[in-house]
Amino acid sequence: MAETIAFYTLSVLILGLAVLVVTVKNAVHSVVALVMSFLCVAALYVVLEAEFLAVIQILVYAGGIVVLYLFVVMLVNLDRSPEEHEDPRRLSIFGLCLAGAMLLEVAGIVVYSYNRSASTVTAPAAASPVQGNTQELGWLLYTDYLIPFELASVLLLVAMVGAIVLAKRDL
Amino acid sequence: MMEITPAHYTVLSAALFTIGVIGVLVRRNIIIIFMAIELMLNAVNINLVAQARQVENLVGQVFVVFVIAVAAAEAAVGLGIILAFYRNKETVNIDEMNVMRW
Numbered sequence: 499m500a501e502t503i504a505f506y507t508l509s510v511l512i513l514g515l516a517v518l519v520v521t522v523k524n525a526v527h528s529v530v531a532l533v534m535s536f537l538c539v540a541a542l543y544v545v546l547e548a549e550f551l552a553v554i555q556i557l558v559y560a561g562g563i564v565v566l567y568l569f570v571v572m573l574v575n576l577d578r579s580p581e582e583h584e585d586p587r588r589l590s591i592f593g594l595c596l597a598g599a600m601l602l603e604v605a606g607i608v609v610y611s612y613n614r615s616a617s618t619v620t621a622p623a624a625a626s627p628v629q630g631n632t633q634e635l636g637w638l639l640y641t642d643y644l645i646p647f648e649l650a651s652v653l654l655l656v657a658m659v660g661a662i663v664l665a666k667r668d669l
Numbered sequence: 670m671m672e673i674t675p676a677h678y679t680v681l682s683a684a685l686f687t688i689g690v691i692g693v694l695v696r697r698n699i700i701i702i703f704m705a706i707e708l709m710l711n712a713v714n715i716n717l718v719a720q721a722r723q724v725e726n727l728v729g730q731v732f733v734v735f736v737i738a739v740a741a742a743e744a745a746v747g748l749g750i751i752l753a754f755y756r757n758k759e760t761v762n763i764d765e766m767n768v769m770r771w
Contacts, residue, residue, distance in 0.1 A: 501673050502671070502672070502673050505673045505677060505678075505681075509681045512681070512685060513681070513684055513685060513688065516685055516688040516689070516708050517688060519688075519692065519701070519704050519705065519708060520688060520689075520691060520692030520695070520696060520701065520704075520705055520708075525698060525700055525701060528700075528701055528704060529704070532704050532707065532708075535708070535711070536711070539711050539714070539715060542715060543718055546678075546718045546719060546722050547722060548718045548721075548722075548730050548733075550730070551714075551718060551730055551733055551734070551737075554734065554737060555714075555737070558737050558740075558741055559707070559711075559737070559740075562741065563707065563740065563741060563744045566744055566745065566748055567700065567703070567704065567744070567748070569748075570700060570748045570751060570752060571700060573752060573755075574700065574751065574752070574755050574761050588697075588764060590694075590695050593691070593694030593695050594691060594694070594695060596690075596694060597687055597690045597691040597694055597695075598687075600686075600687060600690055601683065601684075601687040604683040604686065604687070605680075605683060608676060608679050608680060608683060612676050631727075631730075634727050635727055635730055635731060635734070638727055638728065638731050639731060639734065642728075643731050646735060650734075650735055650738040650739070653738065653739065653742050654738060654741065654742055656742070657741070657742030657743075657745050657746050658745065660745075660746045660749065661745040661746055661748075661749040663749075664746070664749030664750055664752070664753045665749050665752055665753070667756075
């Protein structure tokens with residue numbers, strides 16, 4: 499019962515704020531709606547018993563990425579709204595139709611997969627010797643997924659170097 | 670009130686993803702387009718976490734950690750590109766970003 503109420507409340511909030519993100523004219527308002535939406539997603543992770551991801555969501559998304567966006571919006575302060583200049587070749591209605599087609603496709607996949615008999619659920623991986631969401635996640639990351647984890651760190655290093663190179667005026 | 674099943678989360682995820690697609694296809698401010706991409710990544714994350722709980726396996730959550738890492742890298746590099754482009758062309762309108770158009 500509690501999960502039902504939480505799910506519907508958070509769903510309405512997430513979707514409403516997401517609509518605001520893509521419709522509002524002012525980019526700063528858009529960023530504010532985005533951070534609220536991220537916080538609601540974090541709450542949804544708590545409902546889904548993924549507490550560690552909820553904290554990561556708040557730290558990385560709501561704390562880090564959104565601040566980055568705010569900085570860029572501040573630095574790229576335009577008197578002239580980018581929406582004013584319109585490319586005559588642009589097909590926004592066509593884009594909306596494509597998005598609708600994609601929603602239909604996704605809905606079709608959902609309906610198809612839930613009308614089939616329940617697929618055999620794979621047995622959980624070897625029981626980890628630890629308890630609790632964060633500890634089990636850490637156990638998986640440092641045993642079965644150690645190489646992807648290290649690769650992610652290399653990716654972050656590359657992104658860091660790339661961002662610095664791009665942001666520097668001249669090396 | 671009916672019980673919440675993973676199908677509910679999938680529908681929420683699909684709706685959020687579609688909103689992101691609409692944002693990418695319709696808006697012309699490239700910063701808003703980047704935010705719409707973040708919305709799509711969030712939709713995927715919700716789906717992964719919901720299905721991970723369904724099969725009682727934490728691997729889905731491990732994948733979400735990787736998705737968040739890639740999203741952070743993408744945001745950093747993408748916003749760097751936006752800033753570099755803005756310094757050269759004084760615009761964030763994607764209709765005017767056609768220097769690489771064939």
